Amino acid sequence: MYCVHCGKEIDDNSVFCVYCGEKVSSNSNINNKQEDDAVLPPPETNNSDQEPSANKSHETQSAQQTRESSGNATAKDVMDSFKEVSQILFETPAKSRNDTVCPFCGSPGCQPMQKSTTEVKNKNYSWGNGCCGMIFLGPFGLLCGLCGTGSNIKTSSELWWTCLECGKQHIAIKDALKKWDNFISSLAISGIMMGIFFLIIGWLELGLFSILVQIFCFIAPAGGTVSIHQEISEELGVPLIDYMPPELRKKSLSMVCLATALVPIIGLFGVPILTYILGE
Numbered sequence: 001m002y003c004v005h006c007g008k009e010i011d012d013n014s015v016f017c018v019y020c021g022e023k024v025s026s027n028s029n030i031n032n033k034q035e036d037d038a039v040l041p042p043p044e045t046n047n048s049d050q051e052p053s054a055n056k057s058h059e060t061q062s063a064q065q066t067r068e069s070s071g072n073a074t075a076k077d078v079m080d081s082f083k084e085v086s087q088i089l090f091e092t093p094a095k096s097r098n099d100t101v102c103p104f105c106g107s108p109g110c111q112p113m114q115k116s117t118t119e120v121k122n123k124n125y126s127w128g129n130g131c132c133g134m135i136f137l138g139p140f141g142l143l144c145g146l147c148g149t150g151s152n153i154k155t156s157s158e159l160w161w162t163c164l165e166c167g168k169q170h171i172a173i174k175d176a177l178k179k180w181d182n183f184i185s186s187l188a189i190s191g192i193m194m195g196i197f198f199l200i201i202g203w204l205e206l207g208l209f210s211i212l213v214q215i216f217c218f219i220a221p222a223g224g225t226v227s228i229h230q231e232i233s234e235e236l237g238v239p240l241i242d243y244m245p246p247e248l249r250k251k252s253l254s255m256v257c258l259a260t261a262l263v264p265i266i267g268l269f270g271v272p273i274l275t276y277i278l279g280e
Helices: 025-039 050-091 127-146 173-185 187-204 208-236 246-278
Strands: 110-123 150-163 169-171
Touching: 150 173, 169 173, 169 208, 173 187, 173 208, 173 246, 187 208, 187 246, 208 246
Parallel strands: none
Antiparallel strands: 110 150, 150 169
16 A cells, blocks of 8 residues: 555555654555445345336236237137138038939939829818917907918929939939928028917916927927928938038028027017007
């Protein structure tokens, strides 16, 4: 170190300066303290309190991003599934059908034959129409039971193919699609009839029986559609939907939805009207 009085270099442990004789011990301690302070690094800032909050914030952000990504993935999966179902129902082209090939044994030797069916229906007084007319029109409504009475003759002609190998018969694809289209076109009327029945049963308030009948009326359009599709598929020998064009598939789905929706609409909104007309 250096003497603060004369400025000459002396021993670090000296108490007095050997050149000027002045006391330098206290000053040396001060100098040493200043040197130590200069050498020591500045104290580090304690970030232990801030790190957990930063980590917590990072974890929260990561969890939020994970939830968002999971939600987006779930929504994407639902949309992809809906798109796939839509493509199967509406965009998949109908398969081509060669009616000369037997769908049961695969033999190509099928011969055509024409089937003509004649149905004669003698319709008498309809108590169902009469009761419905009485509910809405009073005693004069019983005359509604006479509507449509008499003989009704219906003739239909279909092309069928007979396999010379196994002897089984199958209907031509054109007539099968025609039968399906006729059924689908009349499905809305079935929904209206089921809705009226739903209304009458609900107005009578028969307890559990009314609930069971109303459930049956609600699922009747969809159940009838499945039953008719299965029946025509058995006549065709293969599932009918595979040979159904996309336009007919769209029409079928829309008509089933319409018929199913008509049942509760007529049944629920008709009860207050019926109660108002007939009174409590």
